[in-house]
Amino acid sequence: xxxxxxxxRYLIKTRGQxxxxxxxxxxxxxxxxxxxxxxGQGLQFLFEYFxxxxxxxxxxxxxxxxxxxxxxxxxxxVSTLELGDSAxxxxxxxxxxxGLRYFGPGTRLTVT
Amino acid sequence: xxxxxxxxxxxxxxxxASLELGCNYxxxxxxxxxxxxxxxxxxxxxxxxxxxxxxxVKGIKGFEAEFIKSKFSFNLRKPSVQWSDTAEYFCAVNxxxxxxxxxxxxxxxxxxxx
Numbered sequence: 673x674x675x676x677x678x679x680x681r682y683l684i685k686t687r688g689q690x691x692x693x694x695x696x697x698x699x700x701x702x703x704x705x706x707x708x709x710x711x712g713q714g715l716q717f718l719f720e721y722f723x724x725x726x727x728x729x730x731x732x733x734x735x736x737x738x739x740x741x742x743x744x745x746x747x748x749x750v751s752t753l754e755l756g757d758s759a760x761x762x763x764x765x766x767x768x769x770x771g772l773r774y775f776g777p778g779t780r781l782t783v784t
Numbered sequence: 785x786x787x788x789x790x791x792x793x794x795x796x797x798x799x800x801a802s803l804e805l806g807c808n809y810x811x812x813x814x815x816x817x818x819x820x821x822x823x824x825x826x827x828x829x830x831x832x833x834x835x836x837x838x839x840x841v842k843g844i845k846g847f848e849a850e851f852i853k854s855k856f857s858f859n860l861r862k863p864s865v866q867w868s869d870t871a872e873y874f875c876a877v878n879x880x881x882x883x884x885x886x887x888x889x890x891x892x893x894x895x896x897x898x
Binding site for chain 1: 878
């Protein structure tokens with residue numbers, strides 16, 4: 673089976689812009705979760721979707737949002753980008769909400 | 785509040801040395817415990833997991849971890865490290881009480897010198 677894929681792999685944006693990241697889960701997986709990885713904070717949970725419904729949300733501002741489509745693919749959107757949003761954004765998929773997470777390669781976002 | 789603490793942020797070892805990375809958690813209810821590894825330039829991948837049963841779990845590449853419920857700990861061990869073990873190691877916890885959201889520690893950067 674193909675693994676979790678994320679597009680784009682690298683992105684450079686300017687402060688104030690918005691960005692959309694995409695995640696395609698492993699075939700058959702219905703849960704997709706998103707994480708922000710930074711050197712100072714490590715890996716922080718953003719949100720998780722299962723069957724197109726947000727099931728969990730981390731402690732991030734409303735500028736961070738997401739959605740999941742009927743084919744389980746997920747997108748994450750960040751509006752009004754700030755310099756501090758520069759990070760590696762990881763997506764993970766699992767068969768069920770309580771299942772093992774399999775991670776994608778991440779999208780490296782740089783905000784200038 | 786739920787939290788995961790990794791005691792060592794940076795560890796430097798010589799090849800063949802033994803490794804123990806500490807992980808403690810603060811969590812209500814039944815927990816699932818994980819160690820993930822991120823090799824330079826690679827995906828985050830699962831080293832080992834504990835859901836229930838034998839508290840001593842074995843993972844890939846000779847790693848093992850012991851769940852000590854009374855100490856809220858899940859320390860990672862390897863008897864003899866290799867240069868190829870150089871990576872970032874993350875402890876993670878989830879459980880039904882938090883809807884199975886995966887909560888990570890801040891990671892330990894391990895450098896193994898030849």
